[in-house]
Amino acid sequence: MFMSDAPTEFALPDGVHPFPHRHLTGIAGLQPWEIGFLLDEAEQWIALNRNTSKHDSRLAGLTQINAFFENSTRTLLSFEIAGKRLGADVVNMHAAQSSVKKGETLIDTAVTLNAMRPDVIVIRHDSSGATGLIADKVDCPVLNAGDGRHEHPTQALLDALTIRRRVGRINGTVVVICGDVLHSRVARSNIILLGTLGAEVRVVAPPTLLPSAIERMGAIPYTDFDAALEGAEVVMMLRLQLERMDGAFVPSPREYHHFYGLTRERLGRAAPGALVMHPGPMNRGIEITSDIADDLQRSAITEQVEMGVAVRMACLDVLTRARRGVEGWA
Numbered sequence: 001m002f003m004s005d006a007p008t009e010f011a012l013p014d015g016v017h018p019f020p021h022r023h024l025t026g027i028a029g030l031q032p033w034e035i036g037f038l039l040d041e042a043e044q045w046i047a048l049n050r051n052t053s054k055h056d057s058r059l060a061g062l063t064q065i066n067a068f069f070e071n072s073t074r075t076l077l078s079f080e081i082a083g084k085r086l087g088a089d090v091v092n093m094h095a096a097q098s099s100v101k102k103g104e105t106l107i108d109t110a111v112t113l114n115a116m117r118p119d120v121i122v123i124r125h126d127s128s129g130a131t132g133l134i135a136d137k138v139d140c141p142v143l144n145a146g147d148g149r150h151e152h153p154t155q156a157l158l159d160a161l162t163i164r165r166r167v168g169r170i171n172g173t174v175v176v177i178c179g180d181v182l183h184s185r186v187a188r189s190n191i192i193l194l195g196t197l198g199a200e201v202r203v204v205a206p207p208t209l210l211p212s213a214i215e216r217m218g219a220i221p222y223t224d225f226d227a228a229l230e231g232a233e234v235v236m237m238l239r240l241q242l243e244r245m246d247g248a249f250v251p252s253p254r255e256y257h258h259f260y261g262l263t264r265e266r267l268g269r270a271a272p273g274a275l276v277m278h279p280g281p282m283n284r285g286i287e288i289t290s291d292i293a294d295d296l297q298r299s300a301i302t303e304q305v306e307m308g309v310a311v312r313m314a315c316l317d318v319l320t321r322a323r324r325g326v327e328g329w330a
């Protein structure tokens, strides 16, 4: 079902380091070839992850802390599996069981984690910018696993890897992102990444869920889903993030589904064979119907999860190269 492994569309310029960053707090600020480099690196891990034996030992002896201050199923598990497959000692900190509930400040928590001498910290937090704040306070690389409405860089990378493998390219691809764009860090990171790699990004939402300055991010705003689908090669659906809404942003789930739900009939307006994506968790029957979500010819939803482990392995490897003294990185 996969297309051939497409090489990066943006070659590394001569004499330029492929990834000169200490942390991965967002996609904003990354060069196209840096994104391409991470995607190329991830390809090798897709192959390893399909073997019965999935072990590499390059992170042996290193400690990876996953500090999750917000709920997560796939992202936490994916980072844990990624670290373990590379041989790291992985520990998970859940906010529900931590001193955060006792009122400890984020900075105090960061200083405490840092004192345990981790080699990489993966953070999810409900405040936008929390990861950047922690990155400034610790001595090791920090990876953003989603901070508030700000960014979710590994999700955008895994989405890009999925598109690159299924569509064959990103440059010039027409991608529609539909749903709760206002509250979505997934949408933000994807708009930045896909724009950087030359895709045409259209965002669709009810006016109440469409950020006013979205055009400045390079996305084309729509409120009419059917109009946005014209010629779309990728349709990415988003969950209504009710936990981030203080008030009513949509009249009712039923009405929302009528205008913004992806049904088979509506998908017929997109380009033939258009790819359907969703970062999960899905609200079946609201933003997407089950027959589309479960149609393996059209839906890449489980593939996105698979690509997530490979992308996170690539990020953990690349970000720890300097500490491991890898030639050209130290």
Ligand code: NCD
Binding pocket: 074, 075, 146, 152, 155, 185, 186, 238, 239, 241, 279, 280, 281
């Ligand atoms: C997303 C998130 O947490 O931002 N989920 C994910 O990481 N797979 C999207 C969501 O929660 O709807």
